[in-house]
Amino acid sequence: MSISKNITVLGSGIMGHGIAQVSAMAGYNVILRDIDLILLNKALDKIKWSLSKLAEKNKITQIESETIFKRITPEINLEKSLAGTDFIVEAVPEDLEIKRKLYAEVDRFADEEAIYASNTSTLPITEMAALTKRPDKFIGLHFFNPPQLMRLVEVIPGRETRPETTKSVLDFVKQLGKESVLCKKDVVGFIVNRIFIPLVHEAAYFLDRDGVTMTQLDSAVKYKMGYPMGIFELADYTGLDVIYKATLEMYARDKKVINPHPRIKQLVDCRYFGKKTGRGFYEYSSNSYERINLTSEEAEKYNPIGLVATAANNAAWLISNNVCTKADLDKALNLGMGLKTDLFETVKQFGVKNVLTKLNEMSAKYGPRYEPNPHIGTYEDK
Numbered sequence: 079m080s081i082s083k084n085i086t087v088l089g090s091g092i093m094g095h096g097i098a099q100v101s102a103m104a105g106y107n108v109i110l111r112d113i114d115l116i117l118l119n120k121a122l123d124k125i126k127w128s129l130s131k132l133a134e135k136n137k138i139t140q141i142e143s144e145t146i147f148k149r150i151t152p153e154i155n156l157e158k159s160l161a162g163t164d165f166i167v168e169a170v171p172e173d174l175e176i177k178r179k180l181y182a183e184v185d186r187f188a189d190e191e192a193i194y195a196s197n198t199s200t201l202p203i204t205e206m207a208a209l210t211k212r213p214d215k216f217i218g219l220h221f222f223n224p225p226q227l228m229r230l231v232e233v234i235p236g237r238e239t240r241p242e243t244t245k246s247v248l249d250f251v252k253q254l255g256k257e258s259v260l261c262k263k264d265v266v267g268f269i270v271n272r273i274f275i276p277l278v279h280e281a282a283y284f285l286d287r288d289g290v291t292m293t294q295l296d297s298a299v300k301y302k303m304g305y306p307m308g309i310f311e312l313a314d315y316t317g318l319d320v321i322y323k324a325t326l327e328m329y330a331r332d333k334k335v336i337n338p339h340p341r342i343k344q345l346v347d348c349r350y351f352g353k354k355t356g357r358g359f360y361e362y363s364s365n366s367y368e369r370i371n372l373t374s375e376e377a378e379k380y381n382p383i384g385l386v387a388t389a390a391n392n393a394a395w396l397i398s399n400n401v402c403t404k405a406d407l408d409k410a411l412n413l414g415m416g417l418k419t420d421l422f423e424t425v426k427q428f429g430v431k432n433v434l435t436k437l438n439e440m441s442a443k444y445g446p447r448y449e450p451n452p453h454i455g456t457y458e459d460k
């Protein structure tokens with residue numbers, strides 16, 4: 079079934095209010111539900127502000143801004159929020175217990191045919207689907223922060239999800255004017271986080287192992303690996319609290335996927351969450367446009383082949399396990415992490431043989447998690 083014009087977004091926080099806004103901008107009537115009226119009003123204020131900025135920049139007219147805003151109805155009562163809706167996007171906190179309770183209630187009131195889509199970053203889709211009476215109509219729909227700006231959405235069917243559900247949801251993403259990538263298997267971290275989150279920890283290990291400075295390593299990431307910024311800078315920008323939470327969930331599900339470095343926990347314990355708190359790996363002034371001074375000269379002082387190798391190895395695992403296509407991988411890393419160069423092009427630049435040698439060395443020294451995935455060997459040096 080296709081998704082009609084009436085949808086419900088559960089949770090009006092960082093992600094929920096953004097998803098409500100982009101859905102309303104695409105013409106959907108949205109009921110935005112939260113349990114807290116104060117938060118709900120704050121969410122509406124943020125949406126109004128964001129729409130007025132778009133109008134100021136002539137991206138939409140003032141009248142359009144008002145029409146879009148009117149498409150969003152705030153609601154506290156769950157039953158009312160689900161009446162007449164055939165698509166429910168859940169964006170409540172990343173806590174399986176909260177989600178479990180919510181889905182039990184939602185099952186009581188939702189239309190029989192309604193599709194449930196969870197915006198979870200790390201929780202298992204199949205397990206969440208099993209909490210509901212309709213695992214065939216349950217799917218992961220992972221927007222990136224902020225949904226108003228980020229074009230990428232990962233779509234993750236669970237084991238029981240019907241192909242029709244996946245199709246409807248892919249169509250919905252298209253209607254929003256966003257780019258979907260299909261994560262064909264419900265694996266830990268899906269596509270982007272499976273590469274990004276472990277890489278932050280690996281980068282911290284390389285600081286210890288290679289005696290390099292943070293700005294040298296970050297400059298090398300930016301100037302030699304095609305990243306939009308350094309990896310520590312990107313982590314600060316994302317939020318170390320968000321990264322730490324994702325780390326715990328990913329590690330709990332699969333110890334092989336991630337090797338948590340204690341530095342991230344230490345920073346989070348000190349409430350150094352990154353740019354938003356003025357301190358993370360780096361320190362920041364209050365200027366929201368501030369960027370870390372990374373230079374091509376500094377980049378020359380470090381060879382980031384170990385980082386290229388670990389990112390490529392995780393990407394190779396996704397492809398060789400048929401989790402996503404190579405095209406979707408490239409799209410996800412480009413739109414989700416801002417990579418300017420395809421990951422395996424970077425591997426070729428560093429030399430496929432060199433990357434494999436590095437992985438074998440790391441595997442011998444630090445354990446089997448670094449054993450090279452055979453997919454890397456299918457590429458040829460330039």
Ligand SMILES: NC(=O)c1ccc[n+]([C@@H]2O[C@H](COP(=O)([O-])OP(=O)(O)OC[C@H]3O[C@@H](n4cnc5c(N)ncnc54)[C@H](O)[C@@H]3O)[C@@H](O)[C@H]2O)c1
Pocket residue numbers: 088089090091092093094111112113114117168169170171172173176180197198199200220221222223320
């Ligand atoms: N923040 C990010 O960068 C990010 C990115 C991608 C995905 N996600 C995922 O999106 C989801 C939401 O994250 P967030 O950062 O927006 O959280 P948030 O804490 O900012 O917002 C959650 C909102 O849900 C509300 N809520 C709690 N219980 C509810 C219920 N039963 N019904 C309706 N609303 C309820 C809370 O009052 C709060 O306003 C999580 O699963 C998270 O993993 C977050």
